[in-house]
Amino acid sequence: MIPIERSLPESSCALALLLLGSRPEVTAGRLNAVCGPRDDRGMRTLDREKFRVFAPMPGEELPDEAGGADLVFSFSVLEHVRRPREFLRRAFELTAPGGVHVHTIDLRDHRDFSRPLEFLRMTADEYEAATGGSENRLRSCEQIELFREAGFEILATRWMDRVPSVAKDGTTALLDWYAARVEEIWTAGSHGEIHPWVEDSTRASFEAPWRSMSLEELSAMGVLVVARRPAE
Amino acid sequence: MLEALSARIARLLVSAAPRAEPSGAQNPTPAFDVTGQEAGVFAGLNDLVNRNGSVPYSALFVRRLLEGALALAPDCGVRIAGARVLELGSSPRPGLPLTCLLLGA
Numbered sequence: 622m623i624p625i626e627r628s629l630p631e632s633s634c635a636l637a638l639l640l641l642g643s644r645p646e647v648t649a650g651r652l653n654a655v656c657g658p659r660d661d662r663g664m665r666t667l668d669r670e671k672f673r674v675f676a677p678m679p680g681e682e683l684p685d686e687a688g689g690a691d692l693v694f695s696f697s698v699l700e701h702v703r704r705p706r707e708f709l710r711r712a713f714e715l716t717a718p719g720g721v722h723v724h725t726i727d728l729r730d731h732r733d734f735s736r737p738l739e740f741l742r743m744t745a746d747e748y749e750a751a752t753g754g755s756e757n758r759l760r761s762c763e764q765i766e767l768f769r770e771a772g773f774e775i776l777a778t779r780w781m782d783r784v785p786s787v788a789k790d791g792t793t794a795l796l797d798w799y800a801a802r803v804e805e806i807w808t809a810g811s812h813g814e815i816h817p818w819v820e821d822s823t824r825a826s827f828e829a830p831w832r833s834m835s836l837e838e839l840s841a842m843g844v845l846v847v848a849r850r851p852a853e
Numbered sequence: 854m855l856e857a858l859s860a861r862i863a864r865l866l867v868s869a870a871p872r873a874e875p876s877g878a879q880n881p882t883p884a885f886d887v888t889g890q891e892a893g894v895f896a897g898l899n900d901l902v903n904r905n906g907s908v909p910y911s912a913l914f915v916r917r918l919l920e921g922a923l924a925l926a927p928d929c930g931v932r933i934a935g936a937r938v939l940e941l942g943s944s945p946r947p948g949l950p951l952t953c954l955l956l957g958a
Binding site for chain 2: 680691692694695
């Protein structure tokens with residue numbers, strides 16, 4: 622299992638992989654195009670002429686060298702970004718006109734997935750003291766609005782409106798996720814389709830601004846965003 | 854079609870997960886034929902197993918990756934193969950070339 626750092630030392634993204642100008646020689650299904658030959662242990666290594674690794678580096682500081690991306694993606698990353706507005710502005714700049722973003726954002730309290738909204742009961746200072754500010758606690762509509770502010774066109778969104786199953790050790794039940802169909806995980810195709818499972822009494826226990834949010838918004842455990850930088 | 858393909862990929866990933874072996878294991882051959890798009894995915898999974906035995910976590914990423922990529926393709930006209938790709942992560946320890954698995958999509 623790959624250890625995932627839950628907190629970031631400064632802000633935003635710390636890892637970026639870039640597939641460099643591979644248009645002429647890379648075709649679908651030909652993994653060898655980006656991997657070097659197997660070594661004497663039978664292991665492949667990346668062709669460093671085609672991949673560049675910028676980590677560790679805050680996402681908003683990624684160099685222009687990372688620009689011109691046709692596809693930008695992340696999984697369970699944007700909830701950790703501390704300066705999301707600056708991050709997405711930089712991501713916009715690094716995206717080629719017409720380029721597409723695919724991001725899944727995990728909106729749960731990462732300390733204990735079985736209590737996914739617990740962190741909404743904490744003030745900013747309490748949360749910072751307890752976790753170092755591991756997650757930015759933005760809700761789905763706020764995340765989506767930041768994409769729009771940065772200049773992206775939203776192409777598609779899907780919401781996870783159920784608490785995902787959790788393994789005995791409190792981590793995500795991976796095999797359940799493998800076996801599930803897409804629509805079984807990202808169940809709501811629009812905000813209006815979110816099934817509100819959070820109750821009024823629970824919402825009343827939250828700090829501002831969450832206590833004034835809709836039950837539907839608070840019931841979103843994750844959001845998948847597909848966005849595009851408009852073609853020039 | 855996408856749903857069927859996604860389901861097939863999911864079955865492949867499920868079948869691959871128990872085969873995860875310690876670092877150094879080579880070529881955990883799938884029990885049934887894989888063709889076309891799936892072959893690239895499996896090549897990537899095998900490579901990851903070979904590298905560090907981390908296939909369960911990686912497979913989850915691949916699954917999600919494919920969901921997004923496959924869902925994009927027909928609606929948005931995105932061509933994955935040959936695209937210039939930027940992956941953003943939150944780990945300061947880059948270890949897996951997840952991006953390259955897109956080439957199998």
